[in-house]
Amino acid sequence: MSFKLDGPVVLAGAGKMGAALLAGWIARGLQPRDVIVQEPNLAGDAAELQRQHGFSAVANLEDLPSPPSVIVVAVKPQAMDSVFPELAKSAGPATVVMSIAAGKSIASFERHLPSGTAVVRAMPNTPAAIGRGITGAVGNAHVTEAQKDLCASLLSAAGEVVWLNDEALIDAVTAVSGSGPAYIFLLAETLARAGEAAGLDAATSMQLARATVSGAGELLHRSQSDPTTLRQNVTSPGGTTAAALSVLMREKGGLQDLLTEAVLAAKKRGRELGS
Numbered sequence: 614m615s616f617k618l619d620g621p622v623v624l625a626g627a628g629k630m631g632a633a634l635l636a637g638w639i640a641r642g643l644q645p646r647d648v649i650v651q652e653p654n655l656a657g658d659a660a661e662l663q664r665q666h667g668f669s670a671v672a673n674l675e676d677l678p679s680p681p682s683v684i685v686v687a688v689k690p691q692a693m694d695s696v697f698p699e700l701a702k703s704a705g706p707a708t709v710v711m712s713i714a715a716g717k718s719i720a721s722f723e724r725h726l727p728s729g730t731a732v733v734r735a736m737p738n739t740p741a742a743i744g745r746g747i748t749g750a751v752g753n754a755h756v757t758e759a760q761k762d763l764c765a766s767l768l769s770a771a772g773e774v775v776w777l778n779d780e781a782l783i784d785a786v787t788a789v790s791g792s793g794p795a796y797i798f799l800l801a802e803t804l805a806r807a808g809e810a811a812g813l814d815a816a817t818s819m820q821l822a823r824a825t826v827s828g829a830g831e832l833l834h835r836s837q838s839d840p841t842t843l844r845q846n847v848t849s850p851g852g853t854t855a856a857a858l859s860v861l862m863r864e865k866g867g868l869q870d871l872l873t874e875a876v877l878a879a880k881k882r883g884r885e886l887g888s
């Protein structure tokens with residue numbers, strides 16, 4: 614994968630999501646010498662990546678040596694007010710600012726950045742760390758084709774990219790795919806606990822649940838069939854799966870009701886984080 618750069622790629626915030634993106638970029642050929650991480654305390658996965666790959670790190674955006682091609686902003690939405698002033702000083706006229714913060718609108722960045730700054734708002738997810746993420750993205754009118762290509766190459770190093778033509782949709786993207794991996798991990802946790810209720814020991818039940826969730830995900834990934842067909846392939850008429858699905862797919866209070874309520878709660882929270 615090639616990255617066309619006129620300056621460094623700066624990652625502001627290398628916590629859980631920032632480190633996942635960074636791992637995806639480096640695995641797909643972004644040269645560590647082209648990366649600068651801005652973190653007050655480099656720790657966890659990001660510190661391990663630095664030990665392995667040796668990219669530079671600064672404590673503050675004001676410490677950057679030159680204007681970046683792109684600043685990927687991966688700090689918590691609640692911390693953004695303290696980041697905006699530094700961001701405004703460090704973005705050059707050719708820098709594209711790409712935020713992945715839940716809820717934070719393009720307009721909130723534009724209010725703090727020099728007029729005409731290119732801003733992309735993106736929502737990735739943590740499978741980015743293994744190149745299997747998916748990101749929804751939308752840019753403002755100042756994003757040039759070259760800047761869009763650069764953002765696309767960084768995002769596609771982490772998995773699939775869906776460009777949106779309406780920023781209003783990004784809270785829904787956040788609720789489905791940004792937060793979505795947590796729902797799947799919760800499924801593995803709850804399946805393992807349910808296995809214990811059915812008589813398995815904790816370790817065996819977790820082994821079965823983990824392999825089932827990851828195996829089913831991989832089958833969905835590789836198969837040409839849709840999820841409905843794959844589900845039906847498991848379900849023998851009058852068999853065990855049908856008995857379980859009659860509970861999960863019951864009309865009231867089934868998985869559909871629960872997941873819809875969960876996704877709408879995430880979407881609402883995204884809006885709140887932005888205001």
Ligand SMILES: NC(=O)C1=CN([C@@H]2O[C@H](COP(=O)(O)OP(=O)(O)OC[C@H]3O[C@@H](n4cnc5c(N)ncnc54)[C@H](OP(=O)(O)O)[C@@H]3O)[C@@H](O)[C@H]2O)C=CC1
Pocket residue numbers: 625626627628629630631651652653654686687688689690692695696713714715736737738739791792
């Ligand atoms: N986690 C996920 O699955 C996803 C997260 N996101 C978005 O990514 C962003 C980061 O989330 P996540 O990685 O989970 O959070 P984390 O708290 O793990 O990461 C944020 C990081 O930013 C650092 N940071 C750097 N500069 C600053 C600063 N000036 N002020 C405050 N913090 C700073 C924090 O350092 P320190 O800890 O020392 O304060 C921390 O390491 C959020 O905006 C979130 O909405 C988007 C998609 C998915």
Ligand SMILES: O=C(O)[C@@H]1CCC=N1
Pocket residue numbers: 715787791792
């Ligand atoms: O929980 C959050 O707010 C972030 C955004 C999407 C996933 N994690």
